[in-house]
Amino acid sequence: MSTGISANRLEIMQIADAVAREKSIEKEIVVQAMEHALQKAARSRYGAEHDIRATIDPRTGEMELKRVMTVVDESVLDPETRPFNPSTDIMLNVALKTDPEAVVGKEYSELLPPIEFGRVAAQTAKQVINHEVREAERERQFGEYKDRVGEIINGVVKRVEFYNVIVDLGRAEGVIRKSESIPRENLRVGDRTRAYIYDVRRETKGPQIFLSRARPEFMARLFAQEVPEVYEGVIEIKAAARDPGSRAKIAVLSHDSSIDPVGACVGMRGARVQAVVGELQGEKIDIIPWSSDPATFIVNALQPAEVSKVVLDPEEGRVEVVVHEAQLSLAIGRRGQNVRLASQLTGWSIDILTESEESERRQKEFAARTELFIKALEVDEMFAQLLASEGFETVEEIAYVDTIELASIEGLNDEIAEELQARAAEYLEKQAAELEAKRVGLGVEDALKGVPGLTAPMLVTLGEKGVKTLDDFAGMTGEDLRGWFETKNGERVREPGLLEEYQLSQEQADGLVLNARIAAGWIEAPPEEEAPAEAQGDADELSSVFPDRS
Numbered sequence: 001m002s003t004g005i006s007a008n009r010l011e012i013m014q015i016a017d018a019v020a021r022e023k024s025i026e027k028e029i030v031v032q033a034m035e036h037a038l039q040k041a042a043r044s045r046y047g048a049e050h051d052i053r054a055t056i057d058p059r060t061g062e063m064e065l066k067r068v069m070t071v072v073d074e075s076v077l078d079p080e081t082r083p084f085n086p087s088t089d090i091m092l093n094v095a096l097k098t099d100p101e102a103v104v105g106k107e108y109s110e111l112l113p114p115i116e117f118g119r120v121a122a123q124t125a126k127q128v129i130n131h132e133v134r135e136a137e138r139e140r141q142f143g144e145y146k147d148r149v150g151e152i153i154n155g156v157v158k159r160v161e162f163y164n165v166i167v168d169l170g171r172a173e174g175v176i177r178k179s180e181s182i183p184r185e186n187l188r189v190g191d192r193t194r195a196y197i198y199d200v201r202r203e204t205k206g207p208q209i210f211l212s213r214a215r216p217e218f219m220a221r222l223f224a225q226e227v228p229e230v231y232e233g234v235i236e237i238k239a240a241a242r243d244p245g246s247r248a249k250i251a252v253l254s255h256d257s258s259i260d261p262v263g264a265c266v267g268m269r270g271a272r273v274q275a276v277v278g279e280l281q282g283e284k285i286d287i288i289p290w291s292s293d294p295a296t297f298i299v300n301a302l303q304p305a306e307v308s309k310v311v312l313d314p315e316e317g318r319v320e321v322v323v324h325e326a327q328l329s330l331a332i333g334r335r336g337q338n339v340r341l342a343s344q345l346t347g348w349s350i351d352i353l354t355e356s357e358e359s360e361r362r363q364k365e366f367a368a369r370t371e372l373f374i375k376a377l378e379v380d381e382m383f384a385q386l387l388a389s390e391g392f393e394t395v396e397e398i399a400y401v402d403t404i405e406l407a408s409i410e411g412l413n414d415e416i417a418e419e420l421q422a423r424a425a426e427y428l429e430k431q432a433a434e435l436e437a438k439r440v441g442l443g444v445e446d447a448l449k450g451v452p453g454l455t456a457p458m459l460v461t462l463g464e465k466g467v468k469t470l471d472d473f474a475g476m477t478g479e480d481l482r483g484w485f486e487t488k489n490g491e492r493v494r495e496p497g498l499l500e501e502y503q504l505s506q507e508q509a510d511g512l513v514l515n516a517r518i519a520a521g522w523i524e525a526p527p528e529e530e531a532p533a534e535a536q537g538d539a540d541e542l543s544s545v546f547p548d549r550s
Contacts, residue, residue: 035055063114066110156168198217220237239251247338247341297346470519
């Protein structure tokens with residue numbers, strides 16, 4: 001009988017060893033799962049109200065069942081949250097009768113005879129063990145892969161489900177979703193593949209390891225594997241952008257002036273870059289030098305097109321690029337691919353114009369300013385063109401510029417300058433009166449007129465767009481005034497703001513809203529000595545740029 005028991009115990013430990021090796025988890029975890037299964041079976045036999053504990057010696061396989069009673073103090077127990085349980089508790093005064101050293105919390109155990117596993121009990125025990133081993137395996141997988149996000153990993157395609165590719169990673173499985181795969185790449189069961197780990201999450205069905213072959217980071221990591229200088233950090237990949245399976249751009253910077261970053265990434269006869277291209281299914285890769293100067297970087301990013309001129313708008317994050325007519329199709333690329341990748345690479349929204357388009361636009365702006373000066377100042381076309389060519393854009397600039405500066409223009413003198421400024425002031429007063437009448441007609445309340453920084457033209461614009469009360473305006477945000485970008489169908493689309501035509505900076509727009517909320521009593525104005533200089537400066541700047549002459 002004892003020989004049979006020993007053999008059985010030995011077999012149990014062998015099973016525990018085998019499961020631990022197969023699932024790559026600690027043997028102690030498997031033994032612990034077995035103990036929990038034994039406890040559950042024993043409680044089914046003796047009653048769930050008992051505190052029954054099972055232990056298995058991990059060396060010998062010896063099993064032991066104990067019923068445990070714990071010493072409690074009746075005065076401490078709460079009948080609602082922790083009532084007395086005669087099956088697991090023993091009162092302190094009762095315990096002291098047999099054990100003078102009894103204290104609250106002391107445990108007494110009683111050995112129980114081994115139990116025979118029936119069919120149901122054996123099935124239950126098996127389920128408990130499987131569940132705990134599976135949970136331990138999931139925890140091991142999560143712990144192993146959560147710190148590997150950002151790495152490239154090798155695997156074998158295990159199956160394909162609804163265009164999602166399941167990859168066997170050896171000790172876990174990863175998934176390449178359709179959106180993260182290279183278009184037209186047909187991975188089949190049994191194919192070896194490489195992918196980029198971009199996320200590892202805990203989910204109810206176990207840790208999910210998300211892989212990608214379409215992300216720019218995958219391409220950057222491939223270069224790190226193929227180019228020793230990138231791996232060692234001598235060459236840094238500053239940015240990357242991809243149209244998976246078609247074309248990509250990568251910006252590189254060398255921290256060693258003696259090493260050409262582009263040449264190092266291309267390799268001898270293109271060997272290094274071709275190794276990456278082969279892994280990416282023939283994706284064409286443009287390797288460009290990175291520059292800290294945005295204009296230079298944008299010009300480089302639009303290669304192979306040649307750029308004539310670059311005009312940056314840092315506040316909007318936009319750039320206007322002028323190219324020769326013959327370079328337009330090259331700069332834009334097939335279906336806008338080249339300019340789209342350049343925009344992703346640089347982080348700037350890029351607008352491309354031909355030289356003729358830019359010239360035509362400049363001429364239109366010049367003609368519009370000339371027409372404005374003819375009408376407002378009652379001067380002839382030649383005189384108006386002279387003012388426009390000197391850089392004046394608005395009647396306000398002429399009205400409030402220093403008279404000496406205006407008189408210094410060739411063909412003008414002090415007398416003419418003063419006459420021009422008088423006519424400009426008269427025009428602005430007339431315009432202000434018209435705007436005031438329009439504001440009143442639109443029903444824009446006077447309280448809104450009192451917000452520092454809001455000009456008469458702005459008030460009319462707000463009234464035309466339905467914002468007529470102080471509370472209406474105070475409920476706005478800076479983005480509501482300036483406009484904002486949204487991503488629609490993968491493209492950044494600009495949504496216009498209420499006061500977009502006035503080209504407010506973010507600080508100016510936020511300052512207007514802040515002033516309105518103070519005026520509406522929503523928030524208190526800060527003490528004068530602690531008033532944020534930036535907000536006051538914004539209001540002053542607004543007043544100077546858009547003077548309210550109403």
